[in-house]
Amino acid sequence: MALRENLFHVVQASMIGSILSNLLLVLGFCFLFGGPFRKEQHGSPFPHVPWFPRPCVVRFELPTTPASDKIVLNISRGIAIVLLIIYVAYLVFQLYTNPDGLKVTPKRAARDPETPDAPEGEDEDEEDEEPVTLTWVAIAALALSTLIIAICAEFLVGSIEGLSKEAGISETFIGIIILPIVGNAAEHVTAVSSAMRNKMDLSIGVAVGSSHQIALLVTPAIVVMGWILDKPMDLDFGAFSTAVLLVSTLVVNSLIQDGKTHWLEGWMLIGAYVIVAVGFYFVPDPTELIR
Numbered sequence: 001m002a003l004r005e006n007l008f009h010v011v012q013a014s015m016i017g018s019i020l021s022n023l024l025l026v027l028g029f030c031f032l033f034g035g036p037f038r039k040e041q042h043g044s045p046f047p048h049v050p051w052f053p054r055p056c057v058v059r060f061e062l063p064t065t066p067a068s069d070k071i072v073l074n075i076s077r078g079i080a081i082v083l084l085i086i087y088v089a090y091l092v093f094q095l096y097t098n099p100d101g102l103k104v105t106p107k108r109a110a111r112d113p114e115t116p117d118a119p120e121g122e123d124e125d126e127e128d129e130e131p132v133t134l135t136w137v138a139i140a141a142l143a144l145s146t147l148i149i150a151i152c153a154e155f156l157v158g159s160i161e162g163l164s165k166e167a168g169i170s171e172t173f174i175g176i177i178i179l180p181i182v183g184n185a186a187e188h189v190t191a192v193s194s195a196m197r198n199k200m201d202l203s204i205g206v207a208v209g210s211s212h213q214i215a216l217l218v219t220p221a222i223v224v225m226g227w228i229l230d231k232p233m234d235l236d237f238g239a240f241s242t243a244v245l246l247v248s249t250l251v252v253n254s255l256i257q258d259g260k261t262h263w264l265e266g267w268m269l270i271g272a273y274v275i276v277a278v279g280f281y282f283v284p285d286p287t288e289l290i291r
Contacts, residue, residue: 001150001157003226008233010160011222013175014183016241018214021180023252024273026188026207032266034195034203041200041261069232076234077227080220087216170284176241177277184210204256240283244276
């Protein structure tokens with residue numbers, strides 16, 4: 001909807017914001033709320049968060065001219081196609097090559113000694129849970145939810161400009177901080193509640209998996225959609241946003257690769273997200289910088 005209204009910086013901000021909110025805010029709350037009564041939480045080796053160079057690096061080598069904008073746009077479209085191919089390969093690997101990686105590893109023996117043992121039979125009941133929703137019911141519910149979200153998105157995008165002027169905050173801040181938190185609220189609750197039940201494989205899978213989808217599917221798909229609609233949507237997120245995303249990716253990878261977490265790491269990630277939010281609050285929109 002924002003792409004259709006030519007709000008390109010809002011689209012870019014929402015893509016960056018979705019990744020940052022999952023990597024810093026959601027993971028931070030998962031570690032924080034999952035760990036108060038446990039020394040550590042354990043799981044399978046957590047997936048690596050991918051990072052791909054963005055065309056903003058090329059921007060530094062080019063003068064600010066319409067010709068350079070065209071070069072960055074062409075580079076973005078080429079990268080988008082490659083990312084979509086990588087995402088297809090990623091799905092094939094998960095679903096066919098390594099389907100066991102999607103299963104939550106039963107690590108009952110690794111329960112923290114400080115956590116009280118569950119009543120006899122509770123673990124078995126959790127492992128024996130089977131989905132009861134019929135396939136057609138799930139598909140119908142998904143279609144209905146998508147329709148409702150599309151209608152809500154129409155009103156939301158239409159109110160961004162008014163909210164920005166009324167509240168005195170930039171559209172970039174709305175796209176990076178507010179939209180991802182509101183739009184992914186249900187998913188965030190799922191990840192945090194799973195962490196509180198000590199299901200860290202599922203919790204990390206939700207948060208990191210969402211980041212994979214945004215980076216490898218949604219962002220390049222938006223660029224391709226702009227290409228189809230003849231909209232100059234590119235992957236030039238700007239130096240500040242790109243640097244923040246790169247550093248956040250490195251920090252999260254350093255925390256999750258050992259397969260164990262604790263509540264202090266949660267505080268660190270939440271603090272990092274607050275710092276990022278403060279930074280973007282004072283960064284003006286690109287259009288204001290041009291003016």
